[in-house]
C-alpha cells in the first residue's frame with residue numbers, strides 16, 4: 001500500500017504531480033515530499049503543507065513510492081546518490097524520464113528494486129492527466145499499486161515499455177498540442193467578435209465538452225460530428241475548409257515530427 005510519496009525533482013511536472021496528489025482523498029500534504037536543489041523555487045508547495053527538501057536520500061527513506069522527475073542528464077548522478085537508500089522489499093521507483101530505460105535504471109540501482117516508468121501530463125495538477133505506465137512482467141503487482149494512485153489523478157493506461165516514447169509524444173507533448181489548438185480557435189473567436197478572455201473561455205469549455213463527449217460515450221469523433229453537421233450547413237463548410245487547409249495533415253505531421261525527435265534522442269544517446 002502506497003502511503004508516502006517522494007517526488008525527486010520539483011520542476012514543472014514534479015510540482016504538478018504534488019499539486020494533484022494533495023487534492024485526492026488518499027493523500028494529504030503530509031504524505032508528500034518534494035526535492036530540488038534550489039529549494040526557494042518550491043516554497044509555494046511548503047505553504048500548502050507539502051514537505052520540501054534538498055536532501056534526496058532523506059526523502060527516499062521516508063517514502064513508499066519514489067518518483068524521478070528530473071531531466072535525462074541528471075538521472076545517472078541522482079540514481080547513484082539514492083540507489084543505496086532504496087529498500088527493494090518495500091519501495092517502488094517510478095521514472096518519468098522518457099529517454100532512460102528500465103534496464104539503464106537497473107544498471108545503476110540493481111535488479112531487486114521494483115522499477116517502472118510512467119508518462120503523465122501537466123493536467124495532473126488538476127487531476128485530469130492521461131498517465132501511461134509500464135513495467136517489466138515481474139513488477140506487475142507494484143505497477144497495479146502505482147496505477148491505483150494515478151487513477152485518482154485522471155485516466156491511466158498500462159502499456160508496453162517500448163511505447164513510452166510514443167506515449168511521451170501523444171500524452172505529455174499532447175497537452176501542448178491541444179493548448180495551441182485552443183489558442184488558434186480563440187484567435188478565430190476574437191476575429192469574429194469576442195473579447196480575448198471570452199474567446200478563450202468558449203474555446204476551452206467547448207474543447208473540454210468535446211473530449212468529455214468522447215470519453216463518456218466511447219464514440220468515434222465522426223459520430224458526434226455527424227450530429228452537428230447539417231447538410232449544406234455552416235459547420236461542414238468550416239470543417240471542410242480546415243481540412244482543405246491541412247488541419248488533419250498538420251496535426252499528424254506534428255506528431256510524427258515529435259516522435260522522430262524523441263527517437264533521434266534515443267538513438268544518439
Ligand SMILES: NC(=O)c1ccc[n+]([C@@H]2O[C@H](COP(=O)([O-])OP(=O)(O)OC[C@H]3O[C@@H](n4cnc5c(N)ncnc54)[C@H](OP(=O)(O)O)[C@@H]3O)[C@@H](O)[C@H]2O)c1
Pocket residue numbers: 008009010011012013014035036037038039056069070071072074078096097098119120121122172
Ligand atoms: N513537463 C512535462 O509535462 C513532463 C511530462 C512527462 C514527463 N516529463 C519528464 O519529466 C522530467 C522533468 O521534466 P520537467 O519539465 O519537470 O523539467 P524541469 O522543470 O527542468 O524539472 C526538473 C527538476 O529537477 C530538479 N533537479 C535536478 N537535479 C536534481 C537533483 N540532483 N536532486 C533533486 N532535484 C533535482 C531541478 O531543480 P534544481 O535545479 O533546483 O535541482 C528541476 O526542478 C523530464 O525528464 C521530462 O522529460 C515532463
